[in-house]
Amino acid sequence: MINIGLIGFGYWGPNVAKNIHANKELNLYSICDYKEDRLEKARSVYIEQTTYESDYKKLLQNKDIQAIAVAVETSGHYNLVKEALFAGKHVYVEKPFTSTVKEAEELQELAQELNLIIHVDHIMIFHPVIRKIKELIQNEELGDILFIDAMRMNLGQIKKDVSAMWDLAVHDLAIIDCLMDGKEPFYINSVGEKYYNPKESLCFLTLRYEGFISHIQSSWISPLKERKLIVAGNKKMVVFDDMKTAEKLMVYDKGVNVVSGDDIEYDDYVVKTRDGDVWIPYIKQEDALYNSINHFRECILENKQSISNPTQAIRLQKILESADEKMNK
Missing domain, CATH: 3.30.360.10 (Dihydrodipicolinate Reductase; domain 2)
Structure with a gap:
């Protein structure tokens, strides 16, 4: 069982949470959002089936969490993915990967150095x-x-x-x-x-x-x-x-x-x-989306690159x- 912490419960986060929760091989360990009304919305759906945090750093510091799902605005991707990698977490991140090719290339290199998986959700x-x-x-x-x-x-x-x-x-x-x-x-x-x-x-x-x-x-x-x-x-x-x-x-x-x-x-x-x-x-x-998240799970277990990896994302961003x-x- 892989524990995943979700950062962002705004526009797309609820869909990510739903499909993580639907996968019996994954555990939606925690949901994080800095807006209290969004956390209340999450609590109304998942009640005590997960935990809730307003500070994303608590998810990164939690050693029981193996992977982080990032579902925030694109401008926030680079810093969150970078921090998650330094915390030793595999990362699922919404598209587009980052705001610039330079940022994407830096994260790609960091993930390779740390032997961690980055899965960019090119859902289609x-x-x-x-x-x-x-x-x-x-x-x-x-x-x-x-x-x-x-x-x-x-x-x-x-x-x-x-x-x-x-x-x-x-x-x-x-x-x-x-x-x-x-x-x-x-x-x-x-x-x-x-x-x-x-x-x-x-x-x-x-x-x-x-x-x-x-x-x-x-x-x-x-x-x-x-x-x-x-x-x-x-x-x-x-x-x-x-x-x-x-x-x-x-x-x-x-x-x-x-x-x-x-x-x-x-x-x-x-x-x-x-x-x-x-x-x-x-x-x-x-x-x-379920297929995408399950592929991310398989990549973690098999320690293999995602088919929607940073290399593919960089081709698109160029x-x-x-x-x-x-x-x-």
Whole structure:
């Protein structure tokens, strides 16, 4: 049994607490938040099943706690993760990993020196639908990937310490990184606007990779909530709509066939669209956050790197920093 102390019970902390508590191999040893009303909310849910602290240092000093889960605003990640590592704790931390690549690289080096696990919660790579799409790509059912489009939009929650791109597009960057085995873009461009906020509330990110392109839209000011991913191959195409309660993944046997030969009429197109069947693969329902936390547990027990480790996080943050530079220009 691994004892975990949770720091932060605000926006995302309750979800982390719920999934730690649901895992029979983990013990939600303590919940910490500096706001008393949040601790009261936690007490109303877990009563005497855990302990409650307003000072996070008490969790770090407690030798019975093996791991710390950090679910606070991004600007607080660096110091908390660093202190937790120095206290000898493995760390689960919300995305984005840190505010800068430099901070992330420092924490990566520290974790390696201390032989401790850092698991960055890029939750979407633990989603069963993403796992299925990766299987389709690996089995060459989609063929060569042509483009990946992603839309992640809603009205709120507008955050002050990161932009919509750092908050939302990081999910889609993690998905692309996972599906394409860590392939990195050779071209990055972005535009954004700072509505109601010191950071961009609306962002458009364009990436060119060897063999395919990607466009990612992130917004906190959309009247509609969208969570959609399109992966188009030259054999088949898939659409993942995470807002659907069922049939989230659709596989389209659609594409373009190149027509060649000596008998092509002058008015005929040399390419023709192909419209085939649409099918819905069976995907077992799983909670992506539960999967993420359980993977963190397995990494601790087996002393192995997480698939969402600092190296992966740094790849994503380098893209985001480069995109920020383009927006600032």
